[in-house]
Amino acid sequence: MTKRLFRSNDRMLGGVCAGIADYFGWDPTLVRVAYLVLSIVSAAFPGLLVYIILWIIIPQRY
Numbered sequence: 001m002t003k004r005l006f007r008s009n010d011r012m013l014g015g016v017c018a019g020i021a022d023y024f025g026w027d028p029t030l031v032r033v034a035y036l037v038l039s040i041v042s043a044a045f046p047g048l049l050v051y052i053i054l055w056i057i058i059p060q061r062y
Helices: 016-024 028-041 047-057
Strands: none
Touching: 016 028, 016 047, 028 047
């Protein structure tokens, strides 16, 4: 069986970080915090733009 990446229903905003956490088997809170820290600390990582693109690309689980 192949794994697929979906946006999660355990969502804070769009379910992107929780979906990535589900895919890799990680804690969603840690993924959200890591994404936020990476977005704030790194000037080369446009966090909001990447999140919106992922929100559009990753399908919703039904």
